[in-house]
Amino acid sequence: MSVLIVGSTALDSIKTPTAENPRLLGGSASHAAVAASFFSPVKLIGVVGDDFPREYISLYKRHKIDLSGLQMVPGKTFHWSGEYEVNMNNRRTLLTELGVFEKFTPHLPDAHKSAQFVLLANIAPALQHHVLDQMTKPKFVAADTMDLWLNIALDDLLRLLPRVDCFVLNDGEAHQLTKEDNLFVAMKKIHKLGPKYVIIKKGSHGSILSGPRGHFICPAYPLHDVCDPTGAGDSFVGGMMGYLATARGTIENNFRRAMVYGSVVASYCCEGFGLNRTTKVKRADIAKRVKELEKLTRF
Amino acid sequence: MSVLIVGSTALDSIKTPTAENPRLLGGSASHAAVAASFFSPVKLIGVVGDDFPREYISLYKRHKIDLSGLQMVPGKTFHWSGEYEVNMNNRRTLLTELGVFEKFTPHLPDAHKSAQFVLLANIAPALQHHVLDQMTKPKFVAADTMDLWLNIALDDLLRLLPRVDCFVLNDGEAHQLTKEDNLFVAMKKIHKLGPKYVIIKKGSHGSILSGPRGHFICPAYPLHDVCDPTGAGDSFVGGMMGYLATARGTIENNFRRAMVYGSVVASYCCEGFGLNRTTKVKRADIAKRVKELEKLTRF
Numbered sequence: 001m002s003v004l005i006v007g008s009t010a011l012d013s014i015k016t017p018t019a020e021n022p023r024l025l026g027g028s029a030s031h032a033a034v035a036a037s038f039f040s041p042v043k044l045i046g047v048v049g050d051d052f053p054r055e056y057i058s059l060y061k062r063h064k065i066d067l068s069g070l071q072m073v074p075g076k077t078f079h080w081s082g083e084y085e086v087n088m089n090n091r092r093t094l095l096t097e098l099g100v101f102e103k104f105t106p107h108l109p110d111a112h113k114s115a116q117f118v119l120l121a122n123i124a125p126a127l128q129h130h131v132l133d134q135m136t137k138p139k140f141v142a143a144d145t146m147d148l149w150l151n152i153a154l155d156d157l158l159r160l161l162p163r164v165d166c167f168v169l170n171d172g173e174a175h176q177l178t179k180e181d182n183l184f185v186a187m188k189k190i191h192k193l194g195p196k197y198v199i200i201k202k203g204s205h206g207s208i209l210s211g212p213r214g215h216f217i218c219p220a221y222p223l224h225d226v227c228d229p230t231g232a233g234d235s236f237v238g239g240m241m242g243y244l245a246t247a248r249g250t251i252e253n254n255f256r257r258a259m260v261y262g263s264v265v266a267s268y269c270c271e272g273f274g275l276n277r278t279t280k281v282k283r284a285d286i287a288k289r290v291k292e293l294e295k296l297t298r299f
Numbered sequence: 300m301s302v303l304i305v306g307s308t309a310l311d312s313i314k315t316p317t318a319e320n321p322r323l324l325g326g327s328a329s330h331a332a333v334a335a336s337f338f339s340p341v342k343l344i345g346v347v348g349d350d351f352p353r354e355y356i357s358l359y360k361r362h363k364i365d366l367s368g369l370q371m372v373p374g375k376t377f378h379w380s381g382e383y384e385v386n387m388n389n390r391r392t393l394l395t396e397l398g399v400f401e402k403f404t405p406h407l408p409d410a411h412k413s414a415q416f417v418l419l420a421n422i423a424p425a426l427q428h429h430v431l432d433q434m435t436k437p438k439f440v441a442a443d444t445m446d447l448w449l450n451i452a453l454d455d456l457l458r459l460l461p462r463v464d465c466f467v468l469n470d471g472e473a474h475q476l477t478k479e480d481n482l483f484v485a486m487k488k489i490h491k492l493g494p495k496y497v498i499i500k501k502g503s504h505g506s507i508l509s510g511p512r513g514h515f516i517c518p519a520y521p522l523h524d525v526c527d528p529t530g531a532g533d534s535f536v537g538g539m540m541g542y543l544a545t546a547r548g549t550i551e552n553n554f555r556r557a558m559v560y561g562s563v564v565a566s567y568c569c570e571g572f573g574l575n576r577t578t579k580v581k582r583a584d585i586a587k588r589v590k591e592l593e594k595l596t597r598f
Binding site for chain 1: 556
């Protein structure tokens with residue numbers, strides 16, 4: 001089955017201590033869509049301006065991403081610019097130009113409305129609602145978010161949580177949302193807000209799941225060289241949803257492996273600027289790292 | 300086989316946001332010895348003053364810890380006092396009274412000199428050297444440390460590393476020692492300083508091993524209530540060494556399970572003040588959490 005993905009489609013200008021890369025293909029939906037495309041067909045919902053490079057359209061197409069829900073309108077594509085510190089953990093935003101994103105209203109082509117797997121990648125919660133409102137009866141909905149929405153759109157987000165099966169956020173956001181330092185207590189509190197599956201991402205420390213079958217401690221793949229972590233979280237959840245959409249058997253049975261596959265795609269994402277490394281990955285490379293992670297965690 | 304453990308034997312006064320506990324049994328050697336005692340006989344090397352509570356001697360004895368290397372001298376027992384912040388991650392030292400520890404020189408009873416498994420728990424590197432100098436030919440030596448020694452006794456520590464098989468430190472210390480942010484690169488650098496096994500502890504994120512068979516990602520047991528993390532790292536390495544000393548088969552074959560057993564003892568340590576919880580644990584409780592960790596990480 002295919003995955004419907006809504007989120008930001010952007011141009012990212014990224015500065016690290018060693019390099020600077022302007023106007024890379026970025027945005028939560030781009031990262032998630034490419035990640036999911038290794039496992040399942042993807043339908044992308046987003047908006048770009050008339051300055052959007054043609055090569056990025058070709059990139060989406062090479063990954064067989066259905067672009068019938070991607071709006072192309074006059075104006076500038078959403079542009080984000082950020083800088084990482086030496087340790088690659090802290091980043092600061094240098095610039096945010098919303099461009100055509102400011103007036104974006106996602107419209108679903110009719111053929112998209114019956115999609116069974118939906119990923120509401122990081123975007124304003126109001127737009128995540130708007131996508132769900134247009135759908136008939138999805139089988140599994142996952143939502144990601146960011147600190148910004150906890151700050152300026154908390155009510156929308158809290159109304160969204162009962163509508164999703166899985167909510168994904170990072171440790172800092174979990175603390176911000178629940179005021180809890182203990183992540184396991186935080187997950188309990190988030191379940192009470194609606195989602196059956198809660199995933200907390202911890203960057204290089206991996207992620208943890210709280211779900212119907214209890215907890216799962218999902219490892220991160222050991223990286224000796226982190227080039228650019230932008231989009232790693234989106235790649236994680238995108239890869240996970242792509243895997244879930246096509247794996248045989250129940251969602252519950254496949255969930256842990258889906259997270260590990262997502263974790264591996266995220267590891268590739270970190271090894272290059274933007275999508276540079278991810279787009280060069282083969283399905284066999286992913287399978288190899290999954291096998292390695294199995295060995296790295298067995299005792 | 301038994302484990303010889305040298306380290307601090309102290310009285311800890313610990314303050315957390317919710318409670319205050321004066322003069323608990325503490326010190327790296329106390330925590331490590333009790334942890335190791337679940338798996339193997341322990342020979343303790345340390346010093347206490349004449350104010351050392353008799354009940355703590357009884358506690359050691361209940362854990363069948365050999366005290367013939369524990370010096371009891373006139374004066375005050377080493378006393379440490381610290382306070383944890385709300386998130387239980389940051390702590391600050393309120394008071395350090397070295398007492399009889401100031402002039403401590405570890406003397407090994409003859410029967411101890413041929414011990415095969417040696418844990419140089421956190422203590423001045425000069426004293427760790429002094430213990431090794433008295434030994435005939437130990438089979439496996441592990442050393443722990445703390446930021447203080449990296450600051451004031453780095454040369455002693457660097458001379459120690461080629462003498463140990465396994466070096467254990469936390470992520471902050473690994474960064475301090477190697478100036479590396481990436482833990483996997485840091486471990487590579489530490490191997491070059493001598494040890495065949497390098498373990499980096501990451502608190503609630505577990506620990507990672509770099510050894511002859513590559514890496515191992517060791518999970519931390521999920522805790523919903525961390526009461527007092529003092530001594531968790533010592534419990535981890537103590538439990539690990541106790542397990543290694545008695546497990547059948549080669550050290551390499553047993554190493555991962557040993558870390559997991561250590562991780563579980565550390566989880567119990569965090570659930571009570573000082574050694575309050577650890578001393579109530581049964582071997583079967585430990586086995587149960589090890590089984591749970593197996594399930595929590597399988598995919």
